[in-house]
Amino acid sequence: MEENQSEQFTPLSKLGEFGLIEHLTKRFPLRNGSSIKGIGDDAAVLEMLDKHTVVSTDMLVEGVHFDFTYVPPQHLGYKAVVVNLSDIYAMNAKPTQILVSIAISNRFGIEFVEQIYDGIRLACDVYDVDLVGGDTSTSYSGLTISITAIGEAAEDELVYRNGSKATDLLVVSGDLGGAYLGLQLLEREKSVFEVDKNMQPDLSGNEYVLERQLKPEARKDIHELLKGLDLKPTSMIDISDGLSSEVIHLCKQSKTGVQLYEEKIPIDNNVYSLCEEFQLTTTTVALNGGEDYELLFTVDLSDHDKIKGNPNLSIIGHMTAESEGMNLVTKDLKSIPLSAQGWDAMMDKKA
Amino acid sequence: MEENQSEQFTPLSKLGEFGLIEHLTKRFPLRNGSSIKGIGDDAAVLEMLDKHTVVSTDMLVEGVHFDFTYVPPQHLGYKAVVVNLSDIYAMNAKPTQILVSIAISNRFGIEFVEQIYDGIRLACDVYDVDLVGGDTSTSYSGLTISITAIGEAAEDELVYRNGSKATDLLVVSGDLGGAYLGLQLLEREKSVFEVDKNMQPDLSGNEYVLERQLKPEARKDIHELLKGLDLKPTSMIDISDGLSSEVIHLCKQSKTGVQLYEEKIPIDNNVYSLCEEFQLTTTTVALNGGEDYELLFTVDLSDHDKIKGNPNLSIIGHMTAESEGMNLVTKDLKSIPLSAQGWDAMMDKKA
Numbered sequence: 246m247e248e249n250q251s252e253q254f255t256p257l258s259k260l261g262e263f264g265l266i267e268h269l270t271k272r273f274p275l276r277n278g279s280s281i282k283g284i285g286d287d288a289a290v291l292e293m294l295d296k297h298t299v300v301s302t303d304m305l306v307e308g309v310h311f312d313f314t315y316v317p318p319q320h321l322g323y324k325a326v327v328v329n330l331s332d333i334y335a336m337n338a339k340p341t342q343i344l345v346s347i348a349i350s351n352r353f354g355i356e357f358v359e360q361i362y363d364g365i366r367l368a369c370d371v372y373d374v375d376l377v378g379g380d381t382s383t384s385y386s387g388l389t390i391s392i393t394a395i396g397e398a399a400e401d402e403l404v405y406r407n408g409s410k411a412t413d414l415l416v417v418s419g420d421l422g423g424a425y426l427g428l429q430l431l432e433r434e435k436s437v438f439e440v441d442k443n444m445q446p447d448l449s450g451n452e453y454v455l456e457r458q459l460k461p462e463a464r465k466d467i468h469e470l471l472k473g474l475d476l477k478p479t480s481m482i483d484i485s486d487g488l489s490s491e492v493i494h495l496c497k498q499s500k501t502g503v504q505l506y507e508e509k510i511p512i513d514n515n516v517y518s519l520c521e522e523f524q525l526t527t528t529t530v531a532l533n534g535g536e537d538y539e540l541l542f543t544v545d546l547s548d549h550d551k552i553k554g555n556p557n558l559s560i561i562g563h564m565t566a567e568s569e570g571m572n573l574v575t576k577d578l579k580s581i582p583l584s585a586q587g588w589d590a591m592m593d594k595k596a
Numbered sequence: 597m598e599e600n601q602s603e604q605f606t607p608l609s610k611l612g613e614f615g616l617i618e619h620l621t622k623r624f625p626l627r628n629g630s631s632i633k634g635i636g637d638d639a640a641v642l643e644m645l646d647k648h649t650v651v652s653t654d655m656l657v658e659g660v661h662f663d664f665t666y667v668p669p670q671h672l673g674y675k676a677v678v679v680n681l682s683d684i685y686a687m688n689a690k691p692t693q694i695l696v697s698i699a700i701s702n703r704f705g706i707e708f709v710e711q712i713y714d715g716i717r718l719a720c721d722v723y724d725v726d727l728v729g730g731d732t733s734t735s736y737s738g739l740t741i742s743i744t745a746i747g748e749a750a751e752d753e754l755v756y757r758n759g760s761k762a763t764d765l766l767v768v769s770g771d772l773g774g775a776y777l778g779l780q781l782l783e784r785e786k787s788v789f790e791v792d793k794n795m796q797p798d799l800s801g802n803e804y805v806l807e808r809q810l811k812p813e814a815r816k817d818i819h820e821l822l823k824g825l826d827l828k829p830t831s832m833i834d835i836s837d838g839l840s841s842e843v844i845h846l847c848k849q850s851k852t853g854v855q856l857y858e859e860k861i862p863i864d865n866n867v868y869s870l871c872e873e874f875q876l877t878t879t880t881v882a883l884n885g886g887e888d889y890e891l892l893f894t895v896d897l898s899d900h901d902k903i904k905g906n907p908n909l910s911i912i913g914h915m916t917a918e919s920e921g922m923n924l925v926t927k928d929l930k931s932i933p934l935s936a937q938g939w940d941a942m943m944d945k946k947a
Contacts, residue, residue: 281648285849286757287686287833288652288747297632298649301639302744304697304731335638346655346742380655380742389735391697391742393653396639406637482638498636 254354257383265355266381269362273369273376277341279397280375289377291342296397301332303394307387314438315431318357320459321390322364328485329394330372331463331538335483336405338398339468342377343369346391348384361390372465402477407498409480409543415495415503415562416478416552418467418539420511421488422527425534426519427451427458453515461538467557468540474551478542489532489583491541493571495564499543502565505583507575509561532573532583605705608734616706617732620713624720624727628692630748631726640728642693647748652683654745658738665789666782669708671810672741673715679836680745681723682814682889686834687756689749690819693728694720697742699735712741723816753828758849760831760894766846766854766913767829767903769818769890771862772839773878776885777870778802778809804866812889818908819891825902829893840883840934842892844922846915850894853916856934858926860912883924883934 260268266284275283282290291298305311305325313321326343333340345365349358369376374394434446448455463483471478480499482491488510496503510531520527543564544552552558562574571583611619617635626634633641642649656662656676664672677694684691696716700709720727725745785797799806814834822829831850833842839861847854861882871878894915895903903909913925922934 282756287683288650288689288745290687290754291649291651292751293644293649298642298644298746299639300642300693300695300729300744300746302695302697302729302731302742304699304733304740304742306699306733306735306740308736309699309734332638336641338639342651344651344653344744346653348655348657348660348740378651378653380653382655382657383660384657384738384740385659386737387735389655389657389699389740389742391653391655391731391740393651393695393744394639395649395651400643403641405633 253356255356257349257351257353257355257358259355266379269358269381270376270379273366275375275377276373277375279341280377283375283377284379289342289344291377291395293397295399297400297403299333299336299338299396299398299403301329301394302391303329303332304389304391306389312435314435316459318360319364319367322361323368323460325390325392326365326368326372327461327463328538329392330374331483331485333394333396334463334465334468335481335540336396336398337402337468337471337478337481338396340372340374340394340396342375342395344378344393345376346380346382348382348389350384350386350388353388372463404478404481404542406480406482406495409495409499409501409564411501411564411566412546413479413543413564414546414549414552414560415492415505415541415543415564416558416560417484417488417511417541418464418557419537420513420516421484421537421539422516422530422534423454423457423513424461424536425530426516426523427454427456428536429523430454430519431458451515451519453513454519457537461536463538464540470557476544476548476551478544481540481542484537484539484541485535487533487535488541493583495541495543496571499564500567502567502569503562503571503583504565505562505573507573509559511559604707606707608700608702608704608706608709610706617730620709620732621727621730624717626726626728627724628726630692631728634726634728635730640693640695642728642746644748646750648751648754650684650687650689650747650749650754652680652745653742654680654683655740655742657740663786665786667810669711670715670718673712674719674811676741676743677716677719677723678812678814679889680743681725682834682836684745684747685814685816685819686832686891687747687749688753688819688822688829688832689747691723691725691745691747693726693746695729695744696727697731697733699733699740701735701737701739704739723814755829755832755893757831757833757846760846760850760852760915762852762915762917763897764830764894764915765897765900765903765911766843766856766892766894766915767909768835768839768862768892768912769815769908770888771864771867772835772882772888772890773867773885774805774808774864775812775887776881777867777874778805778807779887780874781805781870782809802866802870804864805870808888812887814889815891821908827895827899827902829895832891832893835888835890835892836886838884838886839892844934846892846894847922850915851918853918853920854913854922854934855916856913856924858924860910862910
């Protein structure tokens with residue numbers, strides 16, 4: 246539970262003006278045919294042929310989005326890529342390239358930044374994307390990492406937020422609330438550690454929620470599963486701010502209402518037990534927790550059989566006419582209006 | 597010479613989680629046919645048809661790249677876009693879209709951030725590019741802005757850094773050294789102001805270098821001029837770190853040498869007179885000053901007539917065999933080896 250500086254410390258200045266970026270990026274091979282030219286010119290060059298290009302960007306700020314007290318640098322690098330790729334999958338597109346910009350204060354050594362890039366490289370390996378550009382800069386305090394992700398999809402494969410219609414089924418991948426509880430756990434152990442530096446963190450048995458927070462995955466597998474099922478969602482979004490907030494986005498942009506069934510929301514056992522420990526309501530955590538990076542989508546009623554019984558997918562409700570409103574149907578069958586209460590820092594919002 | 601806060605101060609928190617980005621981006625129309633979907637989904641969607649896609653990213657950090665003591669927020673927004681577009685033009689491509697991420701501390705109000713976006717919007721107007729995505733976040737200190745620029749070019753229009761050959765002419769647009777002297781001037785007046793807050797800055801007669809520093813332009817006109825002349829450079833780069841550094845990039849990547857003639861380097865009169873005032877050598881400033889955002893390129897010898905006499909272009913040397921080295925031929929015809937000594941903050945380097 247100490248700052249994850251590696252043992253060696255080589256000042257960033259050691260590598261000189263052009264050395265650092267070359268040093269950090271030399272072990273990144275290009276693997277996608279669409280990556281015509283990567284790092285080393287004024288810009289990267291891509292060739293999307295007859296595909297559409299999909300682009301998204303996300304910025305993570307130390308102290309706001311992550312805390313090096315408990316986030317190892319490799320995990321930061323990995324997660325920073327994953328949260329961007331998740332946006333590309335949410336368009337039903339395949340991510341192909343990333344650009345990475347980092348501003349770093351001098352309190353970090355080259356070894357530390359190398360570890361961040363180790364995480365970035367692992368994500369590139371796992372998700373088959375190419376690092377094709379970026380920028381490194383000094384900062385006066387802390388570390389900021391900004392990633393742009395690019396992907397490709399045929400025009401008729403793209404899925405927007407605004408395509409759902411009344412009677413469509415509402416489906417979510419995986420389970421919800423884990424990332425939020427992972428964060429609560431890490432924050433609690435940090436407080437304990439700050440009071441008594443000899444305290445060792447007690448995280449055993451909670452590996453699942455910790456991994457959901459520290460090393461989340463984007464649902465590449467769901468993207469491929471949908472393709473395999475020949476199933477094109479009518480609308481889709483990824484869950485970064487929380488289920489409730491994302492459901493509202495789909496409804497507002499599609500001009501529909503929704504009936505969301507509390508008892509259908511998929512929750513892991515680790516989340517149930519920790520909610521008890523932290524005296525939190527499971528449903529509130531699942532609705533507002535955020536950072537789960539699951540895919541939330543709607544499908545036509547006629548696609549019910551393709552979804553039914555799939556262990557990776559849960560049907561959690563259905564869309565209605567806009568006039569019927571956006572409602573959560575509780576376990577005791579009461580209908581209450583959905584509201585967005587993301588846990589994220591005020592105004593940390595993506596365009 | 598005071599902090600350019602506007603008179604009103606509305607805290608960023610006022611607009612709520614989703615309000616700020618919507619508020620800031622609502623006045624950005626899409627104008628390029630390739631912008632299929634802009635802000636408002638998980639990602640933007642672009643259609644480049646039979647063109648190649650060109651992508652570049654740059655991050656500007658308060659205190660490292662700009663100082664709000666003398667940089668008005670509109671100018672910051674404008675310049676942040678321009679420096680990115682300059683990279684796209686340096687590929688001989690046409691910029692079409694940008695994505696803008698900003699991390700902002702609470703000491704800034706909504707009005708201040710609006711002014712940054714006013715500058716971004718003006719740049720979008722002038723350069724015909726669409727804002728299609730981005731991210732806003734809080735930061736604990738200062739302001740960081742990260743922009744990704746996207747452009748398009750037919751495959752056979754693209755110009756890389758590595759295409760020059762011995763005997764090619766070395767050409768630069770505009771004139772050099774102005775942006776560096778603009779910065780020296782602003783820093784000097786800031787020091788004076790810090791000693792005596794009643795002091796008014798004395799900047800008259802230096803409008804040219806101030807504009808070069810505070811509101812630089814990317815050479816859209818040169819991109820169009822080259823097209824009009826049916827002239828495709830053999831290699832090209834934009835001048836962000838300094839002429840010397842960029843010439844070395846072209847040589848190293850093209851595996852050529854160079855003869856650069858000191859007396860041919862284009863210098864504005866404002867730069868001459870300020871160099872005298874600051875007791876700086878004009879050539880050193882032009883070679884190492886940086887931030888001029890001019891285009892440096894090489895053309896085949898047979899294209900000499902297309903360049904000759906054009907007031908926007910100066911032939912400053914020619915490429916040689918790699919074995920002949922990279923040399924500056926001084927006004928008294930001595931040949932000295934070129935070296936890169938960018939003035940930029942250590943390790944502030946773009947991939």
